[in-house]
Amino acid sequence: MDNHTLLSSFGKWLAPICTKMFTTAVAECQQDKYTKKLTTTAYLKLFLFAQLQCREGLRHIADDVLCEDLQHELGLTSISASQLSRKHKQVDPALLQQVFESLARLVLSRQGMRSHRHKIKIIDSTTVTLCLQKFKWAEFRKTKAGIKIHMRLAFMDEQDVVPEKATVTVAKKNDRTQMNELVHEPGVTYVFDRGYIDYSTFDRYCSDGILFVTRLKSNTHIEPLEEQTVPEGSSVSADWHVRIGSQQKKMKHVLRMVQTQDSEGNLLFLVTNRFDLTCDEISEMYRNRWAIETFFKWMKQHLQIKHLYGTSEQAVYNQVWIALIAFCLLVLVKLETKVEHSLLQLTRWLTKLLWKPCSQWIMRLKKKSCRTSKGRQRKRTED
Numbered sequence: 317m318d319n320h321t322l323l324s325s326f327g328k329w330l331a332p333i334c335t336k337m338f339t340t341a342v343a344e345c346q347q348d349k350y351t352k353k354l355t356t357t358a359y360l361k362l363f364l365f366a367q368l369q370c371r372e373g374l375r376h377i378a379d380d381v382l383c384e385d386l387q388h389e390l391g392l393t394s395i396s397a398s399q400l401s402r403k404h405k406q407v408d409p410a411l412l413q414q415v416f417e418s419l420a421r422l423v424l425s426r427q428g429m430r431s432h433r434h435k436i437k438i439i440d441s442t443t444v445t446l447c448l449q450k451f452k453w454a455e456f457r458k459t460k461a462g463i464k465i466h467m468r469l470a471f472m473d474e475q476d477v478v479p480e481k482a483t484v485t486v487a488k489k490n491d492r493t494q495m496n497e498l499v500h501e502p503g504v505t506y507v508f509d510r511g512y513i514d515y516s517t518f519d520r521y522c523s524d525g526i527l528f529v530t531r532l533k534s535n536t537h538i539e540p541l542e543e544q545t546v547p548e549g550s551s552v553s554a555d556w557h558v559r560i561g562s563q564q565k566k567m568k569h570v571l572r573m574v575q576t577q578d579s580e581g582n583l584l585f586l587v588t589n590r591f592d593l594t595c596d597e598i599s600e601m602y603r604n605r606w607a608i609e610t611f612f613k614w615m616k617q618h619l620q621i622k623h624l625y626g627t628s629e630q631a632v633y634n635q636v637w638i639a640l641i642a643f644c645l646l647v648l649v650k651l652e653t654k655v656e657h658s659l660l661q662l663t664r665w666l667t668k669l670l671w672k673p674c675s676q677w678i679m680r681l682k683k684k685s686c687r688t689s690k691g692r693q694r695k696r697t698e699d
Contacts, residue, residue: 325666326389328674329645330361332422333415345411356411358390359403360638363625367642368667372623374400385671405631409484412637419644420480424470426651427478436471437480438605439498439508442612443487444636450627454486462487463632466494469608471507477607478647479640484633492517502526505590507605515560515567522569522589529601532573532585537562541570544595552576552595560587574598618660619643655681 323331339357342348347356365386366377374397380386381395446454446461454461468481483494491511499506502525510531521528532538537560544555554575561567574586576599586602593601616622619639624632646659655662662681669677 323674324385324389324671325669325674325677326365326385326671328677329649329666330364332419332645332648333360333641337418338415341411341414345408347408347411353392354395354399354403355391356403356407358392359400359407360412360415360641361390362386362395362400363404363635363638364642364645366625367620367639368663368670370620370623373397374404374625377625401626401631404626404634405628407630407634409630409633409637412634412641413482416637416640416644417481419641419648420478423478423644423647423651424480426648427472427476435504436601436604437501437504437506438469438471438477438608439467439495439506439512440605440608440612441466441491441494442616444616444621445487446624446632451632453629454632456486456488463636464489464491465612465636466491466498467608467612468498468506469611471604471607477611479611479643482636482640484636499526499528505529505588505601507601509605515565518571518589519568527588527590529586529588529590529598531602532560532587536560536585537566538573538585539566544572546595550596552599555595558587572598576602615639615643618663649681653678653681657681 327334334357342356362377362381365380369380371377371380378395378397378400381390381392387393441464443462443464446463448455448459448461451461454463456462464485464487466483466485467479470478470480472478481498483497485494492514495512495514495517499521505527507529510533512530513533513536518528520526539559540556541559542557544557546552546555552574554573556573556575557570558573559567559570560573569589571587571589572591574588574595576584576586576595578584584602586598588598588601590598619642621636621639624635626632626635643659646662650657650659650662665677665680669680
C-alpha cells in the first residue's frame with residue numbers, strides 16, 4: 317500500500333508544512349509552552365481548512381471539528397469558538413510569515429527563475445478596508461480602518477507569478493517605508509509604481525547595483541542630458557539619459573527615461589538604471605507590473621481575507637499569512653502534478669475529494685478532457 321493510498325487529499329495538500337522545520341520553529345518561539353489542547357500545528361491546519369471552505373466565522377469553524385476525518389487530522393475531538401479566538405490572537409504572526417516565506421522559496425526552487433538578464437520582481441501594495449468601530453487600531457481615515465499588504469512578486473510570465481515576500485501594516489503606512497524590506501537584492505530588476513519614488517533611495521540603488529524600473533510623477537523635474545535613437549516601428553516615442561529632481565533635491569546618478577503609452581493612449585514616462593536593455597524591453601518590463609494587480613484581485617476574490625475571524629491586530633495579520641500560505645500550497649501541488657488547470661479548479665476538486673485518498677485527487681487533476689469539439693463557431697460570411 318503506497319503513500320497515495322494512505323494519505324488523504326487534505327493531508328497531501330498540507331504535506332509541505334508538516335515538517336520538522338515547522339515543529340522546530342514552534343518550539344523555538346515557545347508557542348505551545350502552556351498549550352493543553354489546540355497546538356499551533358492543529359490551529360494552522362484548521363484555519364487552512366477554513367480557507368478552503370470559505371468559512372465566515374469561528375463558530376462555523378468550531379462546528380467543522382465535529383467531522384471525524386478532521387478530528388483525526390487535528391488530534392482533537394472538539395473545540396469551542398472562544399478557544400479558537402484566543403489561539404488566533406496568541407499565535408505570533410512572525411511564525412506564520414516564516415512559514416509563508418519558506419513555502420515561497422520552495423515554489424521558486426521548483427519553478428525555476430528566468431535568465432538573470434530578465435529577472436523581474438514586482439513591488440506594490442493593496443489595502444483591505446475594515447470597519448473603524450471594530451478595528452480602531454487600524455484607523456487611517458475619519459470613517460474607515462484598514463490594513464495594507466505590501467507584496468513582492470517574482471514574475472515568471474503573464475500566467476505565473478509567485479508572492480515571495482510580504483509585509484503587513486496598517487493602511488496609513490506609506491509604501492516607501494517598506495522598500496528596505498522588499499528591495500535589497502543586487503542584479504534583480506524591481507518594477508514598481510510612482511508611489512515608491514524616493515530620489516535618495518534611487519541613488520543608493522544605483523550605488524549598490526540594485527536595478528529598477530518605475531514611472532515618474534507628472535510634476536517631476538527632468539533635466540534632459542542626451543537623446544538616444546529609438547528603433548523604427550517601436551512603441552516607444554523617446555529615449556533619453558536624464559537627471560531627475562529639483563535644484564534643491566536632485567539625484568546624483570544619471571537615469572534613463574523612456575517615453576511610451578499605456579493601453580488607453582496616456583503618456584508614460586518611465587525611468588530606470590538599466591542602460592543595457594532596448595527601450596522596448598524597458599517598456600515591456602513596466603507593462604508586466606500589471607501582473608501584481610491581477611494577483612491582488614484574485615487574492616481578494618478567492619482567499620479569505622475579507623471575512624475576518626478576529627478583531628485584534630495579531631488575529632488580522634495571522635489570517636493574511638494563512639491565506640498566503642494556502643495560495644503557496646496550491647501552487648506547489650500544481651507544480652508537482654504539472655497540470656494546466658487553474659488554482660481555482662484545483663481548489664474545487666480538493667474540497668470535493670478532501671478525505672478521499674490523494675491518488676483520486678491527483679488522478680482527477682491529470683485526467684485529460686474528453687471534449688473534442690472546439691465549441692460553437694461563428695459562421696464566416698463571404699463578401
